[in-house]
Structures are given as C-alpha cells and as structure tokens.
Amino acid sequence: MKLTRDQVKHVARLADLPLTDEEEEKYSQTISKILDYVEQLNQVDTSDVEPTFNVTGQNNVFREDTTDACLSQEEVLSNAPKKKNDMFETKGVFEKE
C-alpha cells in the first residue's frame, strides 16, 4: 500500500508534526512499508470474529462519586515551561483571524 505525499502531509498535520520536504518523501516510503507489513494481517478471515477492544474481559467497572485530594497548584505548575497568573502559558491560539 503506497502512501502519497499528500497523505503523509495530512497525517503529519493531524499529529501536529512539522516535516521537511525530504522527510515527507522519506516517510511516504517507510510508512508504506509498515502498512504493507500490517497488511499481511488482512489475509486472515475475521468476518465472524467480534473485535477485541479490551483484553481484561471485565465490564461495568465503576467507582462511587467521591472526591479525593488533588495535586497542589505548585506541584501542577512545577513542570510548566512557562506560566503566568497560576496558569500554564502557551503561544496564543486565536479563534478569530
């Protein structure tokens, strides 16, 4: 299965990864190889098999609605590269342009 350059660009954008032209070319080759490898699984007929999303076999694992102590504000912000007014600071995202 051959992945086009446009598909690589699309996937990179979804993953929020900036790629150079060379990388785009390189990944269209290497990701295609991975897909080919996975493609082999399609040889097995699984039409009668329900997909397995969870291997524990458990269901209805709930907790009661009770609260517990949270992390302190200091701890929470201790790894923040940038902070301001007790909040995480990130580059501006604007909903309007």
Add this chain to the structure above:
Amino acid sequence: MTSLSLGGYMSNQKYEPVIGLEMHVELNTKSKMFCRCSADYFGREPNTHTCPICLGLPGALPYINKVAIEDCIKIGLALNCTVSEKSLFERKNYFYPDLPKGYQISQYRWPLCVNGWIEVDDGDGNKRKIRINRVHQEEDTGKLTHSGGVTLIDFNRSGVPLVEIVTEPDFHDVDTVRNYAKKLQRLFRYLGVSNADMERGDMRLEANVSVRPVGQKELPGYRVELKNINSFRFMVAAIEYEIKRQIKELEEGWTLKQETRGWDEDKKSTYLQRSKEEAHDYRYFPEPDLPEIRMKSDEIGKIRKSLPELSWDKQNRFIEEYGVKKSDAEILTELTELAEFFEVTVEHGKKHGVDAKAVANYIVNKKPNISVVLPTQIIEELKGKKVGVIENMGELGELADEVISENPAMVGVYKKGKVTVIQVLIGAIMRKTGGKVNPNKIREILKEKLR
C-alpha cells in the same frame, strides 16, 4: 460586508431553515468523570482541582464515575431514548491546548442512549416532535484565556463530566430552538443532574444551520456549523443572522459551503472561523483503558423508577387537575420547589374554599418569595381579598338575619335613625365569613331587612 441589509429577507417564504442542535450539559457530580478531583471548579483558584488523570500525565488511568453514567441515562430516558445494552468510550483525537491528553474521552459508535424524541412548542404554540439522535457521555476540557498574544490554561474544568445531546435536523425556526433549550434546562434541573446555568457555561449549544426551498424534502447539501458561541442569547442571534445570510446568498446565486462560523457580537454578524483542525479527522478508536459498559434491563428499570415527575408531565397535570392556564402552568413548574409550594397551597386552600386557579393567579402575579412566605399566609390573604366571595342571595339573607338577631341593641339604634351603625352589622358579617362578602351588597340586604 458588516452591514448586510437583511430586512427584506425576514419575511421570505421561499426558503425553510433546517437546523440541528448539539447541546453539552455539565453534570453536577461531586467528582470528575474519570478521577476523584472535585468537579466543583467554578470560580476556584486556577489549577487547584487537578491530578495526573485529568492532566493527562503519562501512565495515569481513568476510572468511570458511576453517578455520571446514571445521570446520562436519566437524561436519555427522559428524552425517550433506548439505553444501549453495550456502550463504549472512544478517544477523539485532536490537538488543542485545552486538551492535555491530545484526545478527549468521548463516545462515538456505541453511545449510552440513542433514538429518542421530545415534543417542543414552536412560535405559534404548535407541538413539534424533535428526534434525538443520541445522548452520550464525555469529559470537559480545560479553560483557555487569551491575553496579550498568549494563551493561558486552567485545567480545573478538565475532566468534568459532560453529556452531549444531539438532535436530528428537525428544527425549522428559532422559536422552537429557544423553547427546546428552555425545556431541556428545566429537565436537567428537575432531574437534579446539572445546575444548567447558561451564563456559567453549564449548558452550551452548537447549531448546524442550512436553508432549503420550501417543499424540498431532502436535506441541503451543505451545513454551516455555529460554534464556540458561549452565550445562549448570542447563539439565537447567530442562528437568526445565519438564516438570513444564507437566503440572501442563495437568492444572489451563490452556492453555500460547509463551514464553521462564529459570532461577532460587536458587528452582530457571523464570521468564517479558521479552525485549527479544518478537516474533521478525529480518528476515533475505542478507549483501551476503559472496559465496556453493559446495561441490563433491570438496572435500566431501576433508574427509570428513580425519575421524578418530569416538568412537562407536571405541567399537563396542573392544567388537567387544577384547571390552571397553560402559561401559568409553565411558570409554576419552572422549579420543582415552586411546583411543590403551589400544590401544598392548593391543598390548604381547599379547606378554606379558595380554589386552585386563584392560588395559581396569586403565585404567578405576585411572585411571593417561597422561602419566606407560608402557604397558609397566601390562603389568608386570598380570603381577605374575598376570593371565593359568597354570591348566593339566600346565603347572604341568612347571614343578615343572623346578625340582626344577634345584635338587638344595634338594630334599635338604627331604627331610631342613626343609620351609620349599619357598619357594625356589616363588620360582624365580615368577621363571620372571613371577609368573603361584598360589603355593598350586604349593606343593601341589611337595609331591606331593617326597613
């Protein structure tokens, strides 16, 4: 561009709006959806209600809040949905700074509740059936503040349980949209699952708006998503504007495109939003960290039994049982507390000959503070106002005779010419009846008898 002249399109009868709604409602559980952090985040110090789970730190595992699931099912049942036997959480993948994990735990192919409906009044008071596509469970995101070219993040809201209610595109006017939102707000409060305060963002609305020529059955080939509009009032304004804008564009021969638009309150117009995730490619897949939910019919039955009388049922009952006007019934059922106060007052009124309609009238018009005023006080006041006035002439005559025979001295004074003492006799009748007599009428009767 800002001042689209839309007046002429107001009364356009050639096009019919087609509107579908997505409503998010924040549940008022004690703890968050997948962790034990307090969900009571509003107005708290930033980043004081978080833990590794709701911050999306590596290795943290989610743990489902049972009450949130029950609340979601309650909403679904009230909206006549089928509760799914099997339900799964999935990851909705996208990047935005308010989403620490890089995905939101939501539901997609296996929502908790599906295929419901609700009846809503349109602007003319006709009942419209709105189909509910799904009621599903998910988690809220953090809160962003944009200031001085940077964006600040507070994760207190991250992971607060959120229920999403999606309708089919069954709305054709803004009044129905407004009534739907009000009806759901009331429902959430009756169920006690959310404070449903629109100003605080407990309830958020997104709308898909398109228009089609009247008579066309198929859905239009495009829809405009109205998003990120935080106030309900603005959403209604945006839908109204959007309908007119789209009709104008079509009339001018343009083809409308699928797009997301926001609301500019200053310009009172919608604007094209350049969304970061232009393609809706969320790559949903089942959340491997959460086991599936299996609902058995007896469990669903138990939740169904726990539902209170719903606002619209109560409203109908007030109309049928008490003969209350529809508009009054609507006001009386706004809050369960008020409805209860009304019923207690009616019960008390029965013993004193005050009828339910008078009680309804009083509560609707006088708006007594029900946490201070007692039902008995209202009945007293209504009696003082001569509600339930004695009109029967025979009864009034008997009352007059009674008072005359009980007050021979006064009658003597009256007969000697001091006619003002008739007031004393009227006063006596008032006391006897608790004020349920028209004084002018009884005066005439007394005069007649004393002649």
